[in-house]
Amino acid sequence: MTTVVTDNCQRCRYTDCVTVCPVACFHGDDEMLYIDPAVCIDCGACIPTCPVEAIYEDPIPEEKRRWIAINAERAPRLPVISKKQEPYPGAEERKKQLGFE
Ligand code: SF4
Numbered sequence: 001m002t003t004v005v006t007d008n009c010q011r012c013r014y015t016d017c018v019t020v021c022p023v024a025c026f027h028g029d030d031e032m033l034y035i036d037p038a039v040c041i042d043c044g045a046c047i048p049t050c051p052v053e054a055i056y057e058d059p060i061p062e063e064k065r066r067w068i069a070i071n072a073e074r075a076p077r078l079p080v081i082s083k084k085q086e087p088y089p090g091a092e093e094r095k096k097q098l099g100f101e
């Protein structure tokens with residue numbers, strides 16, 4: 001099993017996802033979050049919390065599969081994000097652009 005964060009997460013920072021993760025496996029840079037596959041237990045708890053449907057579990061659609069390697073490579077190099085943060089300015093606008101109310 002694999003659970004990954006994908007491009008819809010860019011410039012969001014709603015971070016609803018991190019508050020439900022039982023193993024604190026979300027990491028982040030200034031752009032978005034990534035899941036460390038070595039720590040994630042694939043419980044799926046984070047998936048329904050994401051307001052822009054950025055998190056995918058198996059079967060990951062073909063067009064999102066490149067994010068498997070990106071999450072694995074980026075997450076271990078970045079700080080853990082385990083507390084909810086303020087959304088980025090423009091996050092609401094971006095959410096609308098992505099087609100979510
Ligand atoms: S809630 Fe979704 S878009 Fe926001 S930080 Fe978490 S994964 Fe990224």
Ligand code: SF4
Nearest residue numbers: 021040041043044046
């Ligand atoms: S699937 Fe579970 S363990 Fe993995 S990132 Fe989401 S909440 Fe955390």
